[in-house]
Amino acid sequence: MATEASTDGTEAPDAYEELVERYRRIANVGNASGILSWDQQVMMPEGGTPARSQQLSALSAVHHDLLDDVEVGDLLDAAESAELDEEQAAVVREIRRSYEREVRVPTELVEEISATSSEALSAWEEARAADDFEAFEPYLEKLVDLKRQYAEHIDPDADPYEVLFQDYEPYLSLERTEEILDELKGVLVPMIEEIRESETPITTTAFEGTWDAEEQEELAREALTLVGYDWDRGRLDTSSHPFTSGTQFDARVTTRFDESDPLASLTSTIHEFGHANYQLGLPDEAYATPLGEARDLSVHESQSRLWENHVGRSKAFWELFLPTVTEQFPDAEGVTAEEAYESANQVYEDNLIRVEADELTYHLHIVIRFEIERALISGDLDVSDVPETWNDKYEEYLGIRPDTDADGCLQDIHWSHGNFGYFPTYSLGSVMAAQLYESAEEELGDLDERTRDGDFAELHEWLRENVHQYGKRYETGDLVREATGEEFTAEAFTDYVTEKYGDLYDLDSA
Template sequence: MATEATADESEAPDAYQELLSNYRRIANVGNASGILSWDQQVMMPEGGTPARAQQLSTLSAVHHDLLVDDEVGDLLDELEGADLDEEQSAVVREVRRKYEREARVPTELVEEISSTSSEALSAWEEAKAEDDFETFEPYLEKLVDLKRQYAEHIDPDADPYEVLFQDYEPYVSLDRAETILEELKETLVPMIEEIRSSETPITTDAFEGTWDAEKQEELSRETLTLLGYDWDRGRLDVSSHPFTSGTQFDARVTTRFDEADPLSSLLSTVHEFGHANYQLGLPDEGYATPLGEARDLSVHESQSRLWENHVGRSEAFWELFLPTVKDHFPDASDVTAREAFESINQVYEDNLIRVEADELTYHLHIVIRFEIERALVSGDLDVSDVPETWNDKYEEYLGVRPETDAEGCLQDIHWSHGNFGYFPTYSLGSVMAAQLYETVEDELGDLDERTRNGDFADLHEWLRENVHQYGKRYETDDLVLEATGEEFTADAFTDYVTEKYGALYDLDSA
């Protein structure tokens, strides 16, 4: 069973085995909270929010209290300087990091953040449906204040936004993340401008029309099966914002359907498959220990963006998958693989929605969110000014201005969870995905032929062997170095987009 001690564990100091036993209880409480959160977003009746807020708040408090218990601190002290192997040292490092951060935060604040987030989720869903930011505003204001308090408790001398960012990416500094975002802006802004003034623009819209949502769901299920999703350990549902939740034994994905835009739901499904595939690839024997948990969000996003962009947006994938699309949608019978490829890689001039953005302007969507939430947390921006600031930045960076809050500052779910500091990991993940995929091709050769044949086994195996199996054994930089032999940089990503979009749009800079 996954919770039994391995041979290595049996040879470890007693304090290590006791620490691991304690951590398993902590992890299982967290995993139970995850199931309740999934249910709230997917299946819970609308009236269930008051009870669910209390349930999640209680579990958050239990999780917190178990983690910061004096026994955990004593065991960590006892293991300081102990003779541990590399994996055991990694477990102690990860538990220590969580313990030291959470021990500084009062249980009452943890409970309040959880209950407020649960209430804010329902308020956000209502506000988005009614296009009314004022419905969500008081909850966002409270969450910003609570998260400032949270950051203050953890490190009163640090930039509060950096403290929050470390919840999602503890081993890449905020300065480094900002540097990578700047590198992306330097590469992408002139490239996007050149594309928009290109003499050979892509105007293909192969999937114009109305596409039945039920058939889109059938297609999404076939997509997951084709890519290798383990249905014995997962499921597909619909939610207002696509997400993945779970463990290596139960990794569930959600998507959403727009009858005017079938490519959006398809790409969302492929994206969430990448997340679930990572969860399912974690070692069973490491369940409820750091060795069976994903290495934070930049790595998690690298897996989803790799499958979405390097596989799902490739011409080879559409040569494989288009016949299946035509089986479900006869109206697409005249579409060619090249037309589908061009449609899914168009750089749009008027896209307002992050999850529907093309591969290039996507990162400007991230920059906007990063700048706004950093200003919110620092106190340089009032919550009431978010809609206008959001719209101004969209006009400045993307040349388009939202007409509604629903397609503007209410489009993402993250702030309703209090997840300030999350957004930069999307761009970090895209950069990492390019570096990983480049290494796979260097080692295995061009993957296009395998994709055309629907053969993803080698890619799965490489990711399992070089990323998934390690859980949190390595810090982020060390994991990238172990997998690729190179330091984590933006070079592979900038090379990839320059080559791909240079060819698509016949750019002089390519």
Template sequence: MATEATSTDAPEAYETLLDRYERISYLGTASGVLSWDQQVMMPEDGTPARSKQLSTLASLRHELLTDDEIGSLLSELEDADLGDKQAASVREIRREHERADAVPRELVEEISETSSEALPAWEEAKENDDFETFEPYLEKHVDLKREYAEHIDPDRDPYEVLFEDYEPWLSFERAEEILAELRETLVPMIDAIRESDADLATDTFEGEWDADVQEELSREILSTIGYDWDRGRLDTSSHPFTSGNQFDCRVTTRFDESDPVGAMTSTIHEFGHAQYNLGLPQGEFGTPLGESRDLSVHESQSRLWENHVGRSRPFWELLTPIVKDHFPEFDGTPREAYEAANQVYEDNLIRVEADELTYHLHIVIRFEIERDLVRGDLEVADVPEVWNDKYEEYLGIRPETDSEGCLQDIHWSHGNFGYFPTYSLGSVMAAQLFSAADEEIDDLEGKIREGEFGPLHEWLSENVHAHGKQYRTNDLVVRATGEDFVADHFTEYVEEKYGELYGL
């Protein structure tokens, strides 16, 4: 495809490199569609074929990415006179090439095949509360990812190497510092909230909420906040996720007839992911400038829409009449709905149903467990017990089943170790980005109340989406907000919001 990065004076080696990379990118997006289908629509017994299909595509992508020609082109461009966007594309391709070149093709195939086989095993284990069904697949994933990390850099912490697959341009040390700042802020705040005698309207959404009507409501919410149905769709899956690119980006959610807020917030969360993908430059499809800037930034978009918009008071003033249109028996006021959507739970075990504050302790638990697994400090067989102990220590509750404990997330079935920290990093980044948007957009709160989301879309597109991978993570944040990536805005945001709610 024609790209903005390619110009008439671009070196021939650059144009050839971009052409080769586009083919690599297309294989990746094709794999994404097959993976989406496996989780949403594929017949239950389709796994043996799908695992072979995905492993073949992964192998072909790896083969093209590590081809000697790619290495030669990158060497030729080492000292070339390139524009800023061209240099950024070369930087990103070089990083991918060097990491892939360090890993044998056979290992890439085995990881992909294991992931496809592990997914139905995880689904069965979760449904039947049987960790042993999933245990051998998790064991194999841990072994394979240790081997993968060792090929890339045998002298470094393997977990840090894996973390860089999801956040390559933010140091692991900085990530740990931000997570530590979150713990220091949130633990005493959660304790104070639990000791508070604030009388929030926590029972506003009690009762039974028909799943089909919830789906109709979710579709209207997506339309209200600006989802492009010509380039997207909504489906259900066992674990909500988003998959796609700037031409075709699909979201999934799930429905619990006793918890309509969970479906609403999950749907809005996935919308944030989709909006990022759909906002990437169309003319750059297949190039690094047409790809999202890794997972911390991606999570900042989903958490911004879920929390700073979807859990805000002005949004519930907009949404409450829409809920009543679908559920006439609902009689909550906007304030009561806002309070119920932002209550801090004392007994919630499920990450995706967690409130905005305790959510990060759910992340810390997963981070510590997967880090210890990869480092060899924890055996897979001990995961359920360690998980339950950490929940009791950090959140004061203990899972009674593994289905509501260590089997609740899909990530380890894919072998995605190093992914979880980006959820909290993204939440922190969301607060910083929203603060900057609020400064620049006149009466943003009023616009949300009136359902006018165009200015926020435009701000995010201009400051985040349109750049693809042109800037490193911190550089992107600096350009958008005028300062380095910090936790201060998140801290101020939660202290103000929950201080008002709970009278702290």
């Protein structure tokens, strides 16, 4: 690689190496914050919030100041003047993007957002447990205001919601996202209506009853081992909202248990496995650089939704896993694989909870959140009106109305983190998962056959080779094109659900 001098006399390759070394320090501060956040949600004593909010605020300020440094800008300029290979150019691109967003936001605002989010998390947990939205309302109101300020600093001329969305998906436009959501609604709404009117409804009672939480946890561990979770670099815990946290060396998953619904914890555990599996599949040697980091949330969600839906909700999986279920829960001994499969894919008429939703109505849950948070950020909706608006939209889109805010607008953790713009990535990830799974099957052959045999090695290897190994080398659309040979499209997803649910419910449209 040629050596070129920058305007301040620094040799460009030297500048690149120094830039990467600086980024490693920045990334490690962020990873340390992640561990503290995990601890707050999983193990921290209830009284620890005042100190933890200060700790996270301080680390967020350090992270911000390390990146918001004129020397980083000089190093970027020098590195960009060199003859970089494709991977190095991608590293510089990603650091440049982070740098340009970071330098526009005052440190004081970064600290305030972090401290408020930490306090809001505890307030949300208490408000949800007490079904008391008013207790959470002032925190949500403050976070909405702070995030508007944040967006204003980054780009005062842009739609503030789009600015926030770009924190989670920088390389797919909000316009394209809305097109995909509209396409999903166009296919799913009439399909759901047809299912509800179907003469062959799924009303299986395969998993009715009471299922001990400790026994469910053992079952969740069996499932994680079966699909290939690396216990040397991970762990399973419980939290009020399932999530994954970590790096390629330490990727932890959490789930939660409902003793009346063992499928909910099982599917959420497999979902979180998909996230952890992506983290663990990132290249070790690129740790704490953009090449060792996941390609944003749409791709991350594609991994979790692929394992949850295309593997964990498949008939082949239940043919494989049902004996383990019956061994753990003898009361399930009479359940057939077909009944278990139908239970895992039943389209519910009365499900209020997103993380427990079926594969079809799930996306209407996302649309509702998307519309509400867009209105919040634009100022078209007051925070005090969120519960009623939420309930109205559930009635409009899903034909059900929450009786409590705990089952309504308080059910998700994301707004307590200030994560406005996050929700659309769930649907984008589902769409991407179908496209990736279709391509994997075209290359590897019948994946259901491998699932029945408990052989996930080739799917793991395909995902490692086509998605995980690249980190942030490619932008989102380019990564999909690299993996599948096609542009990012919803076609594979709509074909998949049309065929699957057409067969399950004997639909005329299939």
